[in-house]
Amino acid sequence: xxxxxxxxxxxxxxxxxxxxxxxxxxxxTFLLDSIGVGFAGSTAMGVSSIVxxxxxxGGKKEARLIAFPNKLPAPWAAYANAxxxxxxxxxxxxxxxxxxxxxxxxxxxxxxxxxxxxEVSGKDFLSAQIIGVDLAVRLAISVPHRKxxxxxxxxxxxxxxxxxxxxxxxxxKEELINAFGIAYSQMSGNRQCMLDNALxxxxxPAFAAQNAVISLFYAKKGIQGAKNIIEGxxxxxxxxxxxxxxxxxxxxxxxxxxxxxxLAIKPYPCCRxxxxxxxxxxxxRKQEEWIGKKLESIRVLTSMRTKxxxxxxxxxxxxxxxxxxxxxxxxxxxxxxxxxxGLDDFIGPxxxxxxxxxxxxxxxxxxxxxxxxxxxxxxxxxxxxAVDGQKSVMVVSHRTGCPEKPLxxxxxxxxxxxxxxxxxxxxxDERASGILxxxxxxxxxxxxxxxxxxxxx
Numbered sequence: 001x002x003x004x005x006x007x008x009x010x011x012x013x014x015x016x017x018x019x020x021x022x023x024x025x026x027x028x029t030f031l032l033d034s035i036g037v038g039f040a041g042s043t044a045m046g047v048s049s050i051v052x053x054x055x056x057x058g059g060k061k062e063a064r065l066i067a068f069p070n071k072l073p074a075p076w077a078a079y080a081n082a083x084x085x086x087x088x089x090x091x092x093x094x095x096x097x098x099x100x101x102x103x104x105x106x107x108x109x110x111x112x113x114x115x116x117x118x119e120v121s122g123k124d125f126l127s128a129q130i131i132g133v134d135l136a137v138r139l140a141i142s143v144p145h146r147k148x149x150x151x152x153x154x155x156x157x158x159x160x161x162x163x164x165x166x167x168x169x170x171x172x173k174e175e176l177i178n179a180f181g182i183a184y185s186q187m188s189g190n191r192q193c194m195l196d197n198a199l200x201x202x203x204x205p206a207f208a209a210q211n212a213v214i215s216l217f218y219a220k221k222g223i224q225g226a227k228n229i230i231e232g233x234x235x236x237x238x239x240x241x242x243x244x245x246x247x248x249x250x251x252x253x254x255x256x257x258x259x260x261x262x263l264a265i266k267p268y269p270c271c272r273x274x275x276x277x278x279x280x281x282x283x284x285r286k287q288e289e290w291i292g293k294k295l296e297s298i299r300v301l302t303s304m305r306t307k308x309x310x311x312x313x314x315x316x317x318x319x320x321x322x323x324x325x326x327x328x329x330x331x332x333x334x335x336x337x338x339x340x341x342g343l344d345d346f347i348g349p350x351x352x353x354x355x356x357x358x359x360x361x362x363x364x365x366x367x368x369x370x371x372x373x374x375x376x377x378x379x380x381x382x383x384x385x386a387v388d389g390q391k392s393v394m395v396v397s398h399r400t401g402c403p404e405k406p407l408x409x410x411x412x413x414x415x416x417x418x419x420x421x422x423x424x425x426x427x428x429d430e431r432a433s434g435i436l437x438x439x440x441x442x443x444x445x446x447x448x449x450x451x452x453x454x455x456x457x
Contacts, residue, residue, distance in 0.1 A: 082107025154189025181225020
């Protein structure tokens with residue numbers, strides 16, 4: 001029996017009442033965070049053009065979009081919402097798995113819940129979200145994807161999205177296994193877009209959400225997919241990673257411990273690999289003896305993977321949006337000079353700030369040969385040297401936002417409120433309060449789609 005059968009049983013048989021109330025609370029927080037960054041993502045580069053194209057293709061008006069008045073066919077709506085959630089690289093991340101799970105899962109889930117043909121309770125929605133995220137993360141942890149060129153958020157995100165949608169659509173076990181098999185035929189997403197600073201980076205989780213919806217409805221129509229997609233001769237591990245999935249790791253506490261507990265809420269809208277250096281810069285500049293100092297150099301010691309992906313030299317003539325998001329030199333220089341790293345630091349004039357560009361050019365990123373887990377790049381060592389010769393060495397083992405170093409409730413609310421300011425449509429204080437209240441009380445709702453309507457305007 002392929003592991004996919006055990007996965008299907010887990011997805012369909014987990015009772016919402018067996019999910020701890022603390023996990024439901026966590027899921028609500030990540031739903032709120034995802035909706036917030038989705039509003040901010042509505043004005044991110046490329047988003048309006050894509051939504052315009054999706055609208056021009058037309059089709060049945062089935063599902064709503066965050067921040068846009070459109071209704072689109074469910075696969076397109078799933079794509080658009082996942083795109084917006086991930087567009088500013090401000091959505092949650094699982095630091096161990098290296099995956100953005102909620103973007104593809106919620107992108108698909110929001111669309112599928114509108115087509116379910118039944119009243120989906122808030123508790124059912126949150127349970128589907130938790131299980132979808134859990135599956136995506138468990139798969140990412142159980143194979144050595146960090147050594148590969150695959151984009152985990154897309155490759156594993158489609159599986160989580162199918163799981164979440166399959167619960168809401170109340171698929172049979174056979175239908176769900178077929179949906180997973182159909183999704184496996186569409187599993188894709190690579191890391192080259194990150195090296196090339198391409199907008200397709202933000203699109204890959206959106207493709208996962210879109211294709212998950214397609215897979216689910218094909219399966220409902222009786223279309224068959226491959227069955228042995230995890231452990232088969234050309235299953236997930238052997239085909240994508242040249243190594244079998246670690247079954248024991250995957251099954252550990254399955255159905256008893258949900259990985260949504262280990263997600264991190266991002267405090268800065270950029271690649272997670274930049275966050276340790278940002279944390280260090282913000283902490284150091286608050287110390288009395290360093291206030292107002294001019295830096296001569298910054299040296300960041302991290303993994304080879306991190307150095308290659310986000311440690312290269314900056315363009316001294318100005319940065320692109322994605323290039324800045326994926327740059328330790330740019331983000332740590334911004335943190336030092338501005339005392340913050342926010343959404344407005346990756347758009348417009350900020351990308352050509354000569355002070356930031358000058359300091360960015362003095363940031364060196366090197367490989368730390370002594371990292372205990374070189375694939376993760378943590379702990380990260382950051383060495384600061386001021387022009388007066390003073391030096392400081394800081395080691396960051398836990399990045400802000402992770403369970404070991406969480407954002408406060410006030411920090412989470414401040415992030416949400418700030419994201420709303422970047423929406424393509426004005427969000428009044430009354431509506432913002434309505435969004436907040438509807439999400440934070442959603443487990444009491446008997447009809448998720450009715451009670452969540454305020455997010456769509």
